[in-house]
Amino acid sequence: xxxxxxxxxxxxxxxxxxxxxxxxxxxxxxxxxxxxxxxxxxxxxxxxxxxxxxxxxxxxxxxxxxxxxxxxxxxxxxxxxxxxxxxxxxxxxxxxxxxxxxxxxxxxxxxxxxxxxxxxxxxxxxxxxxxxxxxxxxxxxxxxxxxxxxxxxxxxxxxxxxxxxxxxxxxxxxxxxxxxxxxxxxxxxxxxxxxxxxxxxxxxxxxxxxxxxxxxxxxxxxxxxxxxxxxxxxxxxxxxxxxxxxxxxxxxxxxxxxxxxxxxxxxxxxxxxxxxxxxxxxxxxxxxxxxxxxxxxxxxxxxxxxxxxxxxxxxxxxxxxxxxxxxxxxxxxxxxxxxxxxxxxxxxxxxxxxxxxxxxxxxxxxxxxxxxxxxxxxxxxxxxxxxxxxxxxxxxxxxxxxxxxxxxxxxxxxxxxxxxxxxxx
Numbered sequence: 540x541x542x543x544x545x546x547x548x549x550x551x552x553x554x555x556x557x558x559x560x561x562x563x564x565x566x567x568x569x570x571x572x573x574x575x576x577x578x579x580x581x582x583x584x585x586x587x588x589x590x591x592x593x594x595x596x597x598x599x600x601x602x603x604x605x606x607x608x609x610x611x612x613x614x615x616x617x618x619x620x621x622x623x624x625x626x627x628x629x630x631x632x633x634x635x636x637x638x639x640x641x642x643x644x645x646x647x648x649x650x651x652x653x654x655x656x657x658x659x660x661x662x663x664x665x666x667x668x669x670x671x672x673x674x675x676x677x678x679x680x681x682x683x684x685x686x687x688x689x690x691x692x693x694x695x696x697x698x699x700x701x702x703x704x705x706x707x708x709x710x711x712x713x714x715x716x717x718x719x720x721x722x723x724x725x726x727x728x729x730x731x732x733x734x735x736x737x738x739x740x741x742x743x744x745x746x747x748x749x750x751x752x753x754x755x756x757x758x759x760x761x762x763x764x765x766x767x768x769x770x771x772x773x774x775x776x777x778x779x780x781x782x783x784x785x786x787x788x789x790x791x792x793x794x795x796x797x798x799x800x801x802x803x804x805x806x807x808x809x810x811x812x813x814x815x816x817x818x819x820x821x822x823x824x825x826x827x828x829x830x831x832x833x834x835x836x837x838x839x840x841x842x843x844x845x846x847x848x849x850x851x852x853x854x855x856x857x858x859x860x861x862x863x864x865x866x867x868x869x870x871x872x873x874x875x876x877x878x879x880x881x882x883x884x885x886x887x888x889x890x891x892x893x894x895x896x897x898x899x900x901x902x903x904x905x906x907x908x909x910x911x912x913x914x915x916x917x918x919x920x921x922x923x924x925x926x927x928x929x930x931x932x933x934x935x936x937x938x939x940x941x942x943x944x945x946x947x948x949x950x951x952x953x954x955x956x957x958x959x960x961x962x963x964x
């Protein structure tokens with residue numbers, strides 16, 4: 540057990556466990572000066588299978604020595620992060636529905652949100668530079684245009700069309716329609732070769748499309764124009780997250796921090812949404828009593844307050860997504876997304892009195908089943924790929940132990956990678 544001064548996070552860290560095991564392996568005598576009995580004992584460990592079994596047994600001993608409060612604390616932290624994410628995600632959904640259902644200039648309001656998030660991200664970057672005395676990442680114009688421009692333009696259209704659709708459709712129809720973004724993410728991931736084709740993907744697509752068809756079948760609150768807008772936004776959302784994945788995986792770009800990512804991507808989002816917002820809503824925003832033709836300052840301040848509230852919700856949503864992903868895994872994020880959609884649909888029925896018949900309810904179940912199949916399939920494939928990488932690294936590490944008749948002790952990167960945080964979560 541760790542001492543009282545030892546942080547339990549450091550004690551349970553996988554890399555610390557890995558270092559303990561490797562230090563024990565180094566105690567095996569290797570070389571000409573070893574005793575004959577010791578050589579025989581070591582010879583049994585030359586076999587990769589025996590080595591892995593020995594390490595596995597030691598791993599179980601170390602895990603069993605950790606107090607159960609560690610696991611309880613991890614579970615509580617994960618639950619708190621999920622709830623934190625739910626508050627802003629669900630809150631922003633109902634905010635948009637309340638704000639835009641009466642035609643409150645969705646595109647112009649979204650434009651204000653983008654400006655606010657850019658200013659706030661720039662302010663936070665300056666604070667971090669002042670605190671750490673280290674400059675934040677700044678992209679060159681070539682990289683900025685080549686890597687970020689397309690992702691920013693697609694993101695703005697996704698958000699703008701999504702908010703615009705709230706003027707015509709209900710929260711339940713919006714939620715179900717946006718869930719089809721999984722299909723478009725799969726399609727664009729296959730197109731950009733980020734994902735390998737599997738027959739289970741066909742099953743996922745069939746389930747989600749069938750569920751969406753049943754959910755909209757004979758719906759009394761169906762609006763064709765709003766449905767087209769939200770489905771277009773769903774397609775753009777699939778392209779958006781695929782491009783964002785490409786940007787984030789380019790380590791040389793350095794946009795791993797959400798504040799840096801928002802700071803660099805917001806200008807492109809504003810630039811692409813500005814013509815659409817000005818062309819459709821410029822006259823309306825200039826003549827409405829709530830904006831430029833206001834008669835009382837209180838009305839203007841109230842409207843500006845509502846707009847800033849939505850901008851803050853959007854900023855905190857992106858921040859909560861980053862916290863959840865950085866402390867858990869994409870699998871946890873996907874599972875949390877399924878339950879989030881169920882919560883939104885339940886609240887839409889209770890609060891907004893959205894009407895759903897039994898056929899629409901069946902479509903909801905089928906659609907969520909398709910998303911669940913995708914999450915499980917993705918988890919299984921990820922685990923298999925990770926296991927393959929661990930075996931490869933183990934073979935190289937075994938060769939390293941045999942090298943020159945002595946254990947190699949240059950760096951931690953040469954040690955056996957049997958414990959992976961992204962795999963074991």
